[in-house]
Amino acid sequence: MATQAQLPEGRVLIIMTGGTICMKPSPDGEGLIPVRGFLNQGMAPRPSFNDGSMPEPLPVMTTATTKKYLRSLRTPPSTYSRHIRYTLYEFPELLDSSSISSEGWTQIATTVQNNYSLFDGFVVLHGTDSLAYTSSALSFMLSHLGKPVILTGSQASIFALQSDAEGNLLGSLILAGTFMIPEVCLFFHHRLFRGNRTTKVSASSFDAFASPNCEPLATITAMGAEVNWNLVCRPRSIARFDVLRRLDTAHVACLRIFAGIKPEMIAGVLRVPGLRGLILETFGAGNAPSGEDGSLTAIFKDAVARGIVIVNVSQCQSGSVTPLYAPATALGNAGVVFGHDLTTEAALTKLSFLFALPEITYEDIIQQIPLSLHGEITESSTAQFSHPSSKKPHLSDPQTAFAALGYAIAKGDVEAVTEMLDGDQYGLLEAQDYAGNSVLHVAALGPEKRVMRELLKRGASVHARNRAGNSALFLARRMGNGEMVGLLERGGAHLHVEEVERGGVDVGVGGGEGEGEGKGRGESNGGVGGVGV
């Protein structure tokens, strides 16, 4: 039995940007303002954030080249027999989130990037006012994300007697340090949402956020976290984590249609110099007045002809924009793009993201709007429901299925592996054997690079570690399997910081692109036998 001192630790970097969670009344009586020293004043005195073990400081990259050692704390063990070890980096200027802009998003994204290999997950503390915008923006800026980035805040300060701060922060910390959910998420009031599906729905209730068109990715109950793995989006190509540094928010606007709106007002907005995109918040399923003799429709048509991208989203919280009624159809015929069930926040930031891509054309953008880049939209071909795979489950229970898959991987049988994963109803990519090995660990020791490629393309996590704390990359390096090492690294794998601290495995293989044939191939089937969930 592991003693408390030996329990595994998930490492989390908390990035403090400001918001109510760290606010106190300003000395001049001008309202609440963010204050510094959150870790020492807000977290260290609370037993749920500090088990009193006084761990060593943790290194944090405060710029791409500056490393600082910051005080770290550790939670008591969670339901998952795991401590969360964390530190907190405060931005030089703490904001009320109503002032955040694309520079702030860049600062958050680069802080994650600079510290990506040092932590298992990231929690971003942020004001609630623009939290849904920041969550949406980051979801587009962070590509091939393999680790959780969870944004949270609170409706009342952590220093207030009655506050939601402790629950929101603790829930985020435990989720970020325990589950490899490779998405930008927003955690609030016991629920983990996909960030780009959220919207703020209350200025005072603790239940302040909703995700009307997408179920929560996880819910915290008294029994622990229930993760809805079927909903979790995973990377679908083999590539390393990367960041798009700047969104183009300067050329996008948003306009809410209201009953009686004058066409000249809309024409005025569409003539703003430099405007490239407009999010049009319409009635119901996407309807807007057409104006006398179609004057408004003509204004939209003219703007589209000038190359302005107009995206139709609904003012309603839930449901989707479709050509159901004649007014919505008329907008579609004028060249206005249906934004389906995009939130306004996601539509604005998606357009800002697309405009920031080099050499993207108007046609490319129009094509990308209805497609799901990071789960932000329900693609109409797969609309509204999910159905079980048409393939029969290969085997009748998860344990047998995982064991069969493990043996097929160890044998290097690509066809069998593909077939089993196509028919998978048990979430085998998340499963672990008695020693905590995932399918990727088994593949790392297996003979067949094509099996590894198949698993990576299906989004198997390169950051999962077995009970001994070893990643698949560590095992491949120990086997001296240079091809496997190269492939894993191309898929974003790096040694975990604890593996590096232990001395890693220096076998001199696996330069980033080292996938060429003819390098020493490791022995097959080593180590991981007797798979079972």
Ligand code: ASP
């Ligand atoms: N005005 C605050 C902010 O967004 C509100 C909050 O944090 O709840 O920074």
